[in-house]
């Protein structure tokens with residue numbers, strides 16, 4: 009996308025102007041986040057940009073919906089991933105996306121104008137093994153513009169068509185949270201009937217882990233800090249629930265829930281702070297899927313403060329497999345979408361915000377009040 013951003017921050021009157029009128033003017037509305045040199049406070053602003061033009065192998069997507077993931081909280085605060093955005097001063101945030109193909113660049117045959125599509129989180133990972141050196145070079149909202157805009161560029165190779173069973177709002181939750189959970193459940197841990205799994209918290213990834221794991225026939229538990237959220241998860245199909253706030257030693261509750269055998273799979277969407285309990289909660293031959301990389305434990309202290317020395321011994325004695333999970337390939341997203349359509353799986357959306365209320369959506373994410381996904385309806 010051209011970097012000829014017009015810097016004027018739009019006022020609220022302009023923010024409510026019709027999207028189509030802007031596009032006809034050759035301009036679009038987009039949010040940008042930039043360097044947070046001073047630290048603290050959101051760097052987000054709504055600006056007007058020239059409408060993007062598709063280069064070779066690219067499409068212009070009319071973005072219908074985008075959404076928030078845990079990492080967007082950090083990105084909004086200026087935290088850099090992979091050393092940041094190079095010499096680009098600003099980027100359009102958010103990788104969640106769903107929309108229509110507006111136009112295609114030369115050489116594009118996979119999709120055509122009018123197709124309903126999503127673009128996978130790492131569009132350079134099509135299939136086969138992951139390579140972090142080459143495949144992180146395109147990460148939406150981190151080193152290329154993301155999808156919090158009326159139009160966005162996407163590489164045609166990263167696109168997957170949206171099935172009729174899913175709305176744009178539902179589909180936009182799949183490229184990151186949905187796919188990460190799919191990879192963790194269906195590719196890396198593969199639970200089977202007769203096994204018991206537990207997924208931690210009711211965040212976007214974790215709720216998808218619960219939904220995909222239910223398709224496998226395994227017995228599925230989920231934890232939360234909120235009994236109200238756990239009641240909702242029961243309604244959505246959870247076989248057992250644990251409140252990790254009222255039961256901080258949740259591994260004991262997991263042991264009780266499995267008759268003392270332990271969990272066959274733990275989806276650790278939190279990070280190091282829950283690794284010790286995840287290991288303690290595991291059955292022999294268990295698998296721990298490491299998805300969250302939060303560097304602090306629940307008390308907020310860093311990992312150096314924790315007794316990690318016993319981890320290898322515990323892992324050896326129970327013959328555990330500890331597996332890092334990173335989003336997923338386009339092939340995995342294609343498999344996910346086909347299964348979601350066939351098995352009628354609906355992403356769990358907590359709340360949809362209008363495009364003009366992205367700040368409110370982020371504040372809601374930060375409040376911790378939601379379960380599942382927060383979506384932004386763009387157009």
Ligand SMILES: NC(=O)c1ccc[n+]([C@@H]2O[C@H](COP(=O)([O-])OP(=O)(O)OC[C@H]3O[C@@H](n4cnc5c(N)ncnc54)[C@H](OP(=O)(O)O)[C@@H]3O)[C@@H](O)[C@H]2O)c1
Nearest residue numbers: 077078188208209210211212213232233299300333334335
């Ligand atoms: N590896 C990857 O490829 C990948 C991809 C996507 C996300 N992630 C990471 O996965 C994590 C979750 O992402 P997300 O987008 O799903 O986050 P999210 O929607 O913001 O959800 C966060 C949830 O975590 C739960 N939580 C916090 N502390 C907990 C604890 N000690 N025990 C159990 N649950 C706890 C809370 O659930 P309750 O409100 O129910 O208490 C909270 O709502 C983040 O660290 C993110 O960076 C990794």
